[in-house]
Amino acid sequence: MSDSYDLLLAGGTVLNPATSLNQKLDVGVANGRVAAMQANLPRANATRVLDASGCYVTPGLIDFHVHSYWGVNPYGCNLDALCLATGVTTTMDAGSAGPVNFLGFRKLVNETSKTRMLGFVALAQHGVLNEPGELVNLGFADSDGAAQTIGDNRDIGVGIKVRLHKKSIGENSRAALRLAIKAGEVTRTPIMVHVGDTAISMSEIAETLRPGDIITHCYTPQRPSIIDEKGKLLPEVRKAKGRGVIFDVGHAGGHFDFDLVRRAMGDGLLPDVISSDLHGRLKQPGFGIVGDLPTTLTKFLPLGLNLEEIIARCTINPARVIGWQDRIGSLEVGREADIAVLKIIDEPTTLRDSVGAEWRVHHRIAARWTIRAGEVFQGKG
Numbered sequence: 316m317s318d319s320y321d322l323l324l325a326g327g328t329v330l331n332p333a334t335s336l337n338q339k340l341d342v343g344v345a346n347g348r349v350a351a352m353q354a355n356l357p358r359a360n361a362t363r364v365l366d367a368s369g370c371y372v373t374p375g376l377i378d379f380h381v382h383s384y385w386g387v388n389p390y391g392c393n394l395d396a397l398c399l400a401t402g403v404t405t406t407m408d409a410g411s412a413g414p415v416n417f418l419g420f421r422k423l424v425n426e427t428s429k430t431r432m433l434g435f436v437a438l439a440q441h442g443v444l445n446e447p448g449e450l451v452n453l454g455f456a457d458s459d460g461a462a463q464t465i466g467d468n469r470d471i472g473v474g475i476k477v478r479l480h481k482k483s484i485g486e487n488s489r490a491a492l493r494l495a496i497k498a499g500e501v502t503r504t505p506i507m508v509h510v511g512d513t514a515i516s517m518s519e520i521a522e523t524l525r526p527g528d529i530i531t532h533c534y535t536p537q538r539p540s541i542i543d544e545k546g547k548l549l550p551e552v553r554k555a556k557g558r559g560v561i562f563d564v565g566h567a568g569g570h571f572d573f574d575l576v577r578r579a580m581g582d583g584l585l586p587d588v589i590s591s592d593l594h595g596r597l598k599q600p601g602f603g604i605v606g607d608l609p610t611t612l613t614k615f616l617p618l619g620l621n622l623e624e625i626i627a628r629c630t631i632n633p634a635r636v637i638g639w640q641d642r643i644g645s646l647e648v649g650r651e652a653d654i655a656v657l658k659i660i661d662e663p664t665t666l667r668d669s670v671g672a673e674w675r676v677h678h679r680i681a682a683r684w685t686i687r688a689g690e691v692f693q694g695k696g
């Protein structure tokens with residue numbers, strides 16, 4: 316190779332689940348794109364060399380559920396710096412903006428962030444609200460407007476969001492679910508459904524969703540749950556998984572129960588996507604029990620997933636859910652250089668869940684560097 320590189324990631328193990336690649340390779344970046352992936356690329360040809368030995372070089376991570384519409388939405392927070400310190404190069408905002416204010420999301424969040432910030436458009440006109448909830452009055456649901464908003468914003472609007480818990484929607488969940496699916500059908504995009512404390516059953520929700528639609532907070536300890544009293548997966552949930560309904564973690568403060576996750580995974584329900592649900596109402600310092608996406612990913616090591624399985628669930632899997640697999644989620648020559656350089660740090664770590672359980676583990680996943688379109692950001696790990 317006689318090409319020169321702006322950046323050379325040297326000596327790391329490239330882990331790219333999309334192409335089943337798990338191999339020691341150097342990665343050369345030029346003009347913001349991946350220019351070469353092969354062993355022993357010449358360092359002399361690189362403007363900058365990062366020593367990635369002992370690290371895993373993966374596609375830039377995708378955090379599929381966050382709330383990034385800060386200064387406007389009550390759940391919003393400014394996540395750009397945290398993403399770039401934690402290997403995250405793309406986020407999906409989960410309905411902080413609806414038809415009336417998605418343009419603001421574009422102008423204030425998407426256009427100003429270094430992280431690629433995409434969004435699910437809320438069925439509710441103004442996005443998700445705290446109290447009163449956004450669809451307690453169903454008159455605020457706007458299926459046509461949400462569909463129109465996706466149509467007008469195909470480059471950043473990836474699907475429809477609806478929350479079905481009683482606090483946000485009262486008794487309107489069945490009607491709202493139908494309206495969200497209608498918008499999803501018109502736009503041929505998935506809908507993301509928030510579960511936990513819903514007035515309708517988990518079985519009904521699971522049976523109503525189309526292949527490709529998303530249940531977020533899939534391991535919430537709030538009822539109705541995906542498992543029954545005996546800890547077994549509901550038959551309708553198993554069928555939905557088989558039909559291709561997507562199960563997303565959406566950790567947040569209240570939706571992760573180690574014991575429930577263990578039981579559900581043991582009975583066949585592995586997550587399709589692992590996301591943090593970082594939002595501005597997590598008032599504890601450092602986002603409390605969530606921490607960040609790498610901390611959320613770390614929780615799946617003691618739950619039995621290997622690193623490759625975990626990385627798939629925050630790279631190529633979420634990319635496929637929104638139909639962006641040709642653009643993001645895979646590390647390949649010619650693509651935009653969105654890269655995470657991760658390390659498994661040997662260090663006693665306490666992991667916490669939403670119901671007060673603590674797990675002591677000896678490893679944690681952390682980011683050394685994040686590369687977004689070729690630009691390098693120092694990791695906090």
Ligand SMILES: [Zn+2]
Pocket residue numbers: 380381382409565567592594
């Ligand atoms: Zn959320």
